[in-house]
Amino acid sequence: MKFSFYTVDPQYCDYLRQYDPCIPYTMDQKSIRPFVGIVFSINGFQYYAPLTSPKPKHLHMKNQVDFLKINRGEWGAVNFNNMIPVPSECLAKVQMKILDTDSAQETAYKNLLSNQLSWCNANRETILKQAQKLYQIITGGRAWGNLAGRCCNFALDEKHCKAYSQEETNE
Numbered sequence: 001m002k003f004s005f006y007t008v009d010p011q012y013c014d015y016l017r018q019y020d021p022c023i024p025y026t027m028d029q030k031s032i033r034p035f036v037g038i039v040f041s042i043n044g045f046q047y048y049a050p051l052t053s054p055k056p057k058h059l060h061m062k063n064q065v066d067f068l069k070i071n072r073g074e075w076g077a078v079n080f081n082n083m084i085p086v087p088s089e090c091l092a093k094v095q096m097k098i099l100d101t102d103s104a105q106e107t108a109y110k111n112l113l114s115n116q117l118s119w120c121n122a123n124r125e126t127i128l129k130q131a132q133k134l135y136q137i138i139t140g141g142r143a144w145g146n147l148a149g150r151c152c153n154f155a156l157d158e159k160h161c162k163a164y165s166q167e168e169t170n171e
Contacts, residue, residue: 036051
C-alpha cells in the first residue's frame with residue numbers, strides 16, 4: 001500500500017501532550033504549509049510520522065535512527081522521534097492537487113509535497129524498517145545518549161491513544 005500525506009487533529013495532539021511533553025505542535029501559522037506526515041502500522045496502532053520541510057542544515061546532517069533525510073535532505077526529512085499513534089478519526093488526508101487559484105507559493109509547496117511523497121513511496125521499506133527499529137529501541141528501554149529524551153514515549157502514547165478513542169466513542 002502506498003503512502004499518502006495526512007494531518008493530525010491538533011486537539012488530539014493537545015490531549016496527548018498532557019501526558020507526553022515530546023508530542024509535537026501541529027498548528028502552523030502558515031495555513032498553506034500544514035504539518036504533514038505519513039501513516040503506517042506498528043504494534044497494532046496507526047502511527048503518524050511527521051515530515052519537516054527542507055532546511056540548509058539537513059544537507060549536512062547524517063541520517064539517524066530517529067531522522068531520515070528525504071533526497072539527501074534537499075526535500076526535508078522524516079522525524080521518527082515525533083511519530084505518534086493516532087486514531088483514524090483524527091487523521092485528514094492532505095489534498096495536493098494544484099489548483100488554478102493557487103498562488104506561486106502554494107504551487108511550489110504542493111510540488112515539494114509531491115516530490116516528498118514520491119521519495120517516501122520509493123523508499124517505503126526503509127521507512128518502515130527504520131520506524132520499527134526506533135519503536136523497538138524506545139519501548140525496549142535500549143535508547144542511548146539523549147535519544148529517549150527527544151523521542152515521544154510510544155508505549156505511554158499508545159495507552160492514551162486507546163483512552164482517547166474510547167472517550168470519543170462514548171460521547
